[in-house]
Amino acid sequence: MPKRALLIINRKSRNGNSDLHTVTERLKRSGMDVLPWALDRPEQIPDMIRRHAADVDLAVVGGGDGSLNAAAPALIETRLPLGVLPMGTANDLARTLQIPIDIDQASDIVAGGVPHKIDLGRVNGRYFFNAAHIGLGVHAREHLSPDVKRRWGVFGYARSLFKALSSFRPFHADIVCDGRRKRVRSIQISVGNGRHYGGGMTIAQEASIDDRLFYLYSIEPLPLWDLVKYAPAFRAGRFEDYHPVDIEQGHSIRIATSRTMTISADGEVVSRTPATFDMIAGAVTVFVPPAYLESRKEVLHVAQR
Template sequence: MPKRALLIVNRKSRSGTSDLNAVTERLKRSGMDVLPWALDRPEQIPEMIRRHAADVDLAVVGGGDGSLNAAAPALIETRLPLGVLPMGTANDLARTLQIPVDIDQASDIIAGGLLHRIDLGRVNDRYFFNAAHIGLGVHAREHLSTDVKRRWGVFGYARSLFKALSSFRPFHADIVCDGRRKRVRSIQISVGNGRHYGGGMTIAEEASIDDRLFFLYSIEPRSIWELVRYAPAFRAGKFEDYHPVDIERGRSIRITTSRTMRISADGEAVSHTPAIFEMIAGAVTVYVPPAYLESRKEEIHVAQG
């Protein structure tokens, strides 16, 4: 029997005005029965998934990381597999899973039917796929309007970060990671579940969205010129040789800060400190390309020596 697919496209995402009929036909040609919906707000996505869960075999979400985050609670509840159509600005989950931004190619990956279980992070009862932030990155969001994202694309993230640096004050934080306690003075704390965030920045070169681990880093206060010098390390996720960065790995993290700080997850404001991070291992099943599983086999082999 053909697979029955619920197709949801967020029209407000960067490429959300793409032809819904064309995407529908592409999936139909692969043998699927498709139920298409175009929505204007990400918060409508989970209700749509719950409403049609009994009538379909998979949920395909077209949008950015915010749209995918919105779908997460309903995906866990319904246990529907997820097909990813990258239509946002950053598309960091797609980047982590090696899903191309070309919609036809992404549709072919869903049609290929190769499924893989990935982890979800949860901070103060809000789910995230990629990374959550406390500090400078959250402050930078105030300079990252929808218009800036549409005009500058992924370069809008760097533009907003430089604007935020001039007005942000450092803070102190107590971090407890799997029972290990550390006190830091920081301008930015990031907790990653996946490998990429912020339009292609790398949380750590060895991070994976299916390794059941968070990767945390905290950046000590430095001048803007020093931070610019460290930019290649942040892009590649290679921090070991850089003193201003504290690194932790673990499955359970608690962070308290000297003043109440906002928390963002995958580009959306979600909560405030204190923050409790929990790892939800293997929470979502997603369609992935064969190249992703091949790369994971190679990485695991290298890690095991």
């Protein structure tokens, strides 16, 4: 029997003006029955999934990481598998799962990929796939308007970060990770569930979205030029040799800050400190390319040697 797919495209995402009919026909040619919808707001996505959960076998979401984040609660409730069509600016979940940015190729993975369970992070009760941030990254978001995203693409993230540096003040934080306590002076704390964030930045070299671990880093206050010098390390997630970065990993994290601070997750403001992070292992089933599973086997093989 053909799969019955609920196709939801967020028209406000960067490439959400893709032809809904073309995507629908591509999925139909693979043997799927498709129920297509184009929405204007991410917050409409979970209700749409819940409404049609009994009539379909999977939910396909076309949009950016914010659209996928909006779908998370309904995916957990309905247990529908997820197909990802990366149509946003950063598309970090797609990067983590090695899903191509090309919509035709991504559609083929929805139709013929491998179902695979991935973890979800949760901060103060709000779910996230990729990473949550406290500090400079959240402040930079204020400079990242939809117009900047459209004009600059992923380079808009770097542009907004440098604009934010001039007005951001460092803060103190108490971090408890799996019972281990640490106090830091920081400009940025990031907690990653997945591997990528911010348009391809890497939370840690060994991070994965299916390893049941959070990876945390905290950056000490640094001059602008030092941040520029360390930029390649931040891009690749290679922090081991850099003194200004504190690193932790664990299953449960609590963070209290010297002043109340905003928390963003998957590019959206979700809460304020103090923050409690917990992990929901294997929470969502996603269709991934076989190459992703092969790469995970290689990583596990190396880790076991």
